[in-house]
Structure formats: structure tokens, C-alpha cells
Amino acid sequence: MDLQTFKELVYREFGDHLEHATPANVREFLDRLQMQEVAGRLPGERFEIHETGTTYEEIIKDFFARVLEMPRDDAIILLWTLAIDLAFAAVEHQYAEYFASLFKDLDQ
Numbered sequence: 001m002d003l004q005t006f007k008e009l010v011y012r013e014f015g016d017h018l019e020h021a022t023p024a025n026v027r028e029f030l031d032r033l034q035m036q037e038v039a040g041r042l043p044g045e046r047f048e049i050h051e052t053g054t055t056y057e058e059i060i061k062d063f064f065a066r067v068l069e070m071p072r073d074d075a076i077i078l079l080w081t082l083a084i085d086l087a088f089a090a091v092e093h094q095y096a097e098y099f100a101s102l103f104k105d106l107d108q
Contacts, residue, residue: 003073006080021084023092030085 053059
């Protein structure tokens with residue numbers, strides 16, 4: 001997918017300033033993107049993971065090194081989806097902590 005198509009998809013999903021983005025619909029959007037990628041594969045085609053890192057740190061370093069070698073649009077899309085996933089996961093975690101504190105006395 002090219003960057004312009006991706007932007008149009010994002011704006012259609014969340015609004016021009018992402019004003020409609022929530023942890024839930026961001027997760028659904030990212031899941032749909034991933035399913036579209038999988039749907040483009042042949043039935044039964046295997047996923048090959050060429051990962052040489054044995055620790056999380058090595059894997060992250062390798063990932064970011066490979067991103068630097070990607071075509072510009074692909075790198076932007078990949079990094080944007082990673083960033084929004086991490087950012088909204090943090091928001092979801094904050095909401096969970098907040099609501100847990102509100103309802104903690106109900107469990108007793």
C-alpha cells in the first residue's frame with residue numbers, strides 16, 4: 001500500500017485529526033490491516049521469520065536497522081502503525097488502572 005492510500009484509510013477511519021481514535025478502534029484497525037496482509041498470501045503459505053536475535057533487545061535493534069533500509073513509504077507506515085499501537089496500548093492501560101481504582105471497593 002502506498003502512503004497516500006494509507007493516509008486516506010486512516011483519515012476515513014479516525015477523522016482528519018484522529019479525533020475518533022480510541023484504544024478499541026485503533027486495535028480493530030490494526031487487526032484489519034494485518035488480516036489484509038495475510039489475505040494477500042496464498043492459502044497454506046507459510047510465514048517465514050528470519051530472526052537471528054535471541055533477546056528482545058537484539059530483535060528490536062535488528063527491526064529498526066531494517067526499517068532504515070526500507071522504501072520510505074513502507075517505513076513510514078510501519079513505524080506509524082507501531083507508534084499508534086504502543087501509544088494507545090498505554091492509554092488503555094491508564095484507563096484500566098483508573099477504572100480499577102474506582103471499582104476496587106466493589107470486590108470486597
